[in-house]
Amino acid sequence: xxxxxxxxxxxxxxxxxxxxxxxxxxxxxxxxxxxxxxxxxxxxxxxxxxxxxxxxxxxxxxxxxxxxxxxxxxxxxxxxxxxxxxxxxxxxxxxxxxxxxxxxxxxxxxxxxxxx
Numbered sequence: 177x178x179x180x181x182x183x184x185x186x187x188x189x190x191x192x193x194x195x196x197x198x199x200x201x202x203x204x205x206x207x208x209x210x211x212x213x214x215x216x217x218x219x220x221x222x223x224x225x226x227x228x229x230x231x232x233x234x235x236x237x238x239x240x241x242x243x244x245x246x247x248x249x250x251x252x253x254x255x256x257x258x259x260x261x262x263x264x265x266x267x268x269x270x271x272x273x274x275x276x277x278x279x280x281x282x283x284x285x286x287x288x289x290x291x292x
Contacts, residue, residue: 231245248271
C-alpha cells in the first residue's frame with residue numbers, strides 16, 4: 177500500500193508501512209503553481225491537480241497517463257465519478273464556471289455557475 181503526495185512540481189509515492197520513498201515523478205516546473213489537494217484514485221491510476229489549472233494523470237507505477245488543462249486556478253484535487261461516462265468534477269477559481277465536469281480525456285461535459 178502506498179501514499180501519494182505532491183510538492184511544487186513533483187509527485188511522490190511513499191510506502192504506507194514505513195514512509196520510505198518508492199518513486200517520484202516530475203510533473204511540472206516552478207511555474208506550475210504546485211500540486212494541490214489530495215490525489216484522486218482513478219480506475220487505472222491517480223489524478224493530481226496543480227494550481228495553474230492542470231490535472232496530471234499518473235499510473236501507480238509512475239507512468240504518465242495524460243494531462244488535462246482547465247481554464248482557471250485549482251486549489252483542490254478533482255473528484256472522480258464512475259458510471260457510463262467516468263468523469264472528473266473540478267472546482268475552479270477564476271474560470272468561466274466554478275464547477276466543471278470533464279471526461280477522462282479532458283473534454284468538458286458540463287459546467288455550473290450561479291445565475292448572474
